[in-house]
Amino acid sequence: MNAGKKPCLSGRGVTKEFGFGRNKTVAVDGVDFDFYEGEIISIVGESGSGKTTLAKMLLGLINATEGDIFFQGKKRNIGSHRKKKEYWKSIQAIFQDPFSSYNTFNKIDSVLLDCIRMRGGGRLPREKKIELMTEACSFVNLKFEELTNKYPFELSGGQQQRLMIARIFLLKPQILLADEPTSMIDACSRTTILDTLMQLRDEIGMTPIFITHDIGLAYYVSDTVYIMERGKFVESGTADQVILNPKKPYTQRLINDVPKIYEEWDLSTV
Amino acid sequence: MGNAVLEVNELTTKYITRFGENIYAVDHVSLKVEEGKSLGIAGESGCGKSTLALSLMGYYFPPLYYTSGQIIIDGQNISGMDPDEVRKAILGKEIAYIPQSAMNALNPTQRIINFIEDVIEAHKPYATKKEIYDQAKSLFEVLGLPAEVLNKYPVELSGGMKQRTVIAISVILSPQILIADEPSSALDVTSQKMVIKMLRNLMDSGLIKSMIFITHELPLLYNVTDDIMVMYAGQIVEKAGAHEMVFTPIHPYSQGLMGSIMVPESGLRDKKLTAIPGVPPNLKNPPSGCRFAERCKYVMPECRVTSIPLRDAGGGRAYRCILPKEFLMEAYERERGER
Ligand SMILES: Nc1ncnc2c1ncn2[C@@H]1O[C@H](COP(=O)(O)OP(=O)(O)OP(=O)(O)O)[C@@H](O)[C@H]1O
Ligand code: SF4
Numbered sequence: 236m237n238a239g240k241k242p243c244l245s246g247r248g249v250t251k252e253f254g255f256g257r258n259k260t261v262a263v264d265g266v267d268f269d270f271y272e273g274e275i276i277s278i279v280g281e282s283g284s285g286k287t288t289l290a291k292m293l294l295g296l297i298n299a300t301e302g303d304i305f306f307q308g309k310k311r312n313i314g315s316h317r318k319k320k321e322y323w324k325s326i327q328a329i330f331q332d333p334f335s336s337y338n339t340f341n342k343i344d345s346v347l348l349d350c351i352r353m354r355g356g357g358r359l360p361r362e363k364k365i366e367l368m369t370e371a372c373s374f375v376n377l378k379f380e381e382l383t384n385k386y387p388f389e390l391s392g393g394q395q396q397r398l399m400i401a402r403i404f405l406l407k408p409q410i411l412l413a414d415e416p417t418s419m420i421d422a423c424s425r426t427t428i429l430d431t432l433m434q435l436r437d438e439i440g441m442t443p444i445f446i447t448h449d450i451g452l453a454y455y456v457s458d459t460v461y462i463m464e465r466g467k468f469v470e471s472g473t474a475d476q477v478i479l480n481p482k483k484p485y486t487q488r489l490i491n492d493v494p495k496i497y498e499e500w501d502l503s504t505v
Numbered sequence: 506m507g508n509a510v511l512e513v514n515e516l517t518t519k520y521i522t523r524f525g526e527n528i529y530a531v532d533h534v535s536l537k538v539e540e541g542k543s544l545g546i547a548g549e550s551g552c553g554k555s556t557l558a559l560s561l562m563g564y565y566f567p568p569l570y571y572t573s574g575q576i577i578i579d580g581q582n583i584s585g586m587d588p589d590e591v592r593k594a595i596l597g598k599e600i601a602y603i604p605q606s607a608m609n610a611l612n613p614t615q616r617i618i619n620f621i622e623d624v625i626e627a628h629k630p631y632a633t634k635k636e637i638y639d640q641a642k643s644l645f646e647v648l649g650l651p652a653e654v655l656n657k658y659p660v661e662l663s664g665g666m667k668q669r670t671v672i673a674i675s676v677i678l679s680p681q682i683l684i685a686d687e688p689s690s691a692l693d694v695t696s697q698k699m700v701i702k703m704l705r706n707l708m709d710s711g712l713i714k715s716m717i718f719i720t721h722e723l724p725l726l727y728n729v730t731d732d733i734m735v736m737y738a739g740q741i742v743e744k745a746g747a748h749e750m751v752f753t754p755i756h757p758y759s760q761g762l763m764g765s766i767m768v769p770e771s772g773l774r775d776k777k778l779t780a781i782p783g784v785p786p787n788l789k790n791p792p793s794g795c796r797f798a799e800r801c802k803y804v805m806p807e808c809r810v811t812s813i814p815l816r817d818a819g820g821g822r823a824y825r826c827i828l829p830k831e832f833l834m835e836a837y838e839r840e841r842g843e844r
C-alpha cells in the first residue's frame with residue numbers, strides 16, 4: 236500500500252534506557268518503523284508504555300541509547316545546535332501539557348513572532364508579521380487583538396491548546412507529533428482541533444503522528460496504527476487490520492476493554 | 506411508573522466568590538430518578554455536574570448556597586434542611602456519594618476496615634468490631650473484592666482496586682441512591698471496565714436502588730445508565746433514554762457531543778464527526794437568552810431575547826431550543842452522513 240511513497244521518518248532498533256545496573260529501565264525497546272509522507276499515523280499505548288519517550292527521541296530532544304533514526308531516507312544528523320534548529324523546521328510537536336511548551340516569561344506575541352522568525356520571516360515588515368499572526372489566530376478561532384501583551388498562562392487550557400496549533404500553522408512543519416493533544420479538552424472541542432489538524436495536513440502536506448491512549452481516536456483518524464506495550468511495538472498495520480482484527484492478546488485486551496456503542500460491550504472479560 | 510427515589514424540582518444553587526460575585530452553577534434543574542433506574546449526567550468541564558451532585562444532596566457549605574427549588578429524597582423534602590443535619594441523616598444511608606478523585610483523598614494512615622468502621626459507627630454506634638468486619642467481608646465477597654484488602658492501607662492498593670474499594674465502602678449502608686462523580690476517569694481501560702462492571706453489579710443485585718453517574722465520557726455513560734441528561738452552562742439542555750441520546754440527539758449542543766464520540770468500531774469510521782467551535786459562557790454573567798447561542802450554527806435574533814424553556818419532545822424526552830425537533834434531528838442525520 237505504500238508503493239511509490241517515501242518514508243519521511245524511519246527507525247531501526249531504536250532503544251532508550253534510563254538508569255544503570257539494577258535501576259535500569261528500558262523505556263523504548265528496539266522499535267522499527269517507517270512513517271510515510273502524508274499518511275496519518277497513531278502510536279497507541281497505555282500510560283507508561285514508552286510513547287512519550289519515543290516522541291522525545293523523534294523530536295531529537297533526547298538521544299537514543301541504541302538504534303538509528305532516518306529522516307527523509309538519510310540517517311538523521313542533529314549533532315550541532317544549528318543542525319537541530321534546521322531539523323525543527325521540519326518536525327514540530329504539540330504536547331500533553333500546554334504549559335510545558337511555552338517559556339513562561341514570553342508573551343504570546345513573542346511566542347508567535349518566534350515562529351515567523353524560524354520560517355525566515357524575521358525581516359518582514361511589522362504589518363506583514365501582524366497580518367500573519369492574526370491569520371494564524373483566526374485559523375484556530377482565537378482573536379489576536381485579545382492576546383497581545385498576555386502571557387500563555389493567562390489563557391484557559393483550551394485556548395492554550397489552540398495557541399499551540401496557531402504556532403503549527405505558522406511553522407508549517409512536514410511532520411507534526413501530537414502527544415495526547417486532546418486529553419485536556421472536551422469531546423466537541425477536540426473534534427474541532429482534529430479538524431484543524433486535518434485541514435493543515437491537506438493545506439501544507441503535513442504528516443501527523445498521534446501519540447495517544449485513545450484507541451477510538453486512533454481508529455477514527457489514522458491510516459496506520461502502531462500498538463505499544465512496555466517499550467515495544469507489538470502490532471502494527473492499517474487501522475482496519477489492527478483495530479478490527481487484532482492478532483496480539485495485548486491489542487485484543489485494549490480493544491475489548493474500551494466501551495462500545497454499536498456492538499454489545501462484553502463485561503465478562505474482567 | 507416506579508417509585509421516585511429522588512425528585513428535584515427547579516433547583517437553583519450558586520457559589521458566592523470572595524469578591525461577592527454570584528455564580529449560578531445549577532440553574533432551574535429538574536430531574537427524577539426512579540427505583541431500579543440510573544441516570545447519567547454529561548457535559549463539558551465546568552458546566553456544573555459536580556455542583557449539581559452536591560446540590561441535590563443538600564450539601565450546602567460555603568461558598569455553595571441554596572437559592573430555590575425542591576429536593577425530595579425517598580418522599581422526604583430536604584430543601585430547607587440544615588446541611589449538618591442532612592449530613593447526619595441522609596449521607597451514607599439515603600444517598601451515597603463518591604466525589605470526583607475520592608480515591609486520592611483517602612487518609613493514608615488508616616486501613617480500609619477503619620474507613621468502614623467510621624461509616625457504620627456513625628449510624629450504628631453499638632456495632633462491634635467483629636460485626637462490622639463480618640459485614641464488610643460479606644459485602645466484599647458479593648462485589649468480588651478480596652477480603653485481604655480490608656487490612657490494607659490505601660497506598661498498598663492499585664488505582665483500580667482503590668477505586669473499587671471506595672465504591673464498596675460507600676455502599677456499605679445500602680443507600681437508596683449512589684452518586685458517582687467521574688469514578689473511573691483516571692484509570693486505565695481494564696480497571697475502568699472493572700469499575701463499570703461493579704456499578705452494574707450493584708444495581709442488578711439491589712445493593713443500591715438507583716444511581717446517578719457523572720462523566721464526560723459518553724461511551725461509558727451509554728453502557729451504564731438508563732437515561733442521560735446533558736448539561737450546558739448550569740442548565741439541562743436535553744434529557745433522553747441513553748440510546749436515543751447517543752444515536753438521535755436533538756439539541757445542537759448534545760448533537761455536538763454525541764457526534765464527536767470516537768469508538769474503535771466499524772460502525773463509526775464512515776460517519777462524519779461534528780465539531781463545535783468556541784467555549785461556554787462565563788457563569789458570572791451568562792447571556793440572557795439561550796446560553797448556547799454564541800456557539801450555535803442555527804442562532805437567530807429571537808434566541809437571545811429571553812431564557813429558553815425546556816420543551817417536551819415526547820417519549821420522556823425534553824430539550825431546550827426554540828427550533829422544532831424534526832428540523833434538528835434531520836439536520837443531524839444529514840450532517841453525520843458518509844465522510
Ligand atoms: N468553590 C467554588 N467557588 C466558586 N466557583 C466554583 C467553585 N467550584 C466550582 N465553581 C464554578 O462552578 C462551575 C461549575 O463547576 P463544577 O465543578 O460543578 O463543574 P463540572 O461540570 O463538575 O466540571 P468537571 O467536568 O471539570 O468536573 C464552574 O464555572 C466553576 O468554575
Ligand atoms: S435556541 Fe437558538 S441558539 Fe439556542 S440552541 Fe436553539 S437555535 Fe441554537
Ligand SMILES: [Mg+2]
Nearest residue numbers: 554555556605
Ligand atoms: Mg466535576
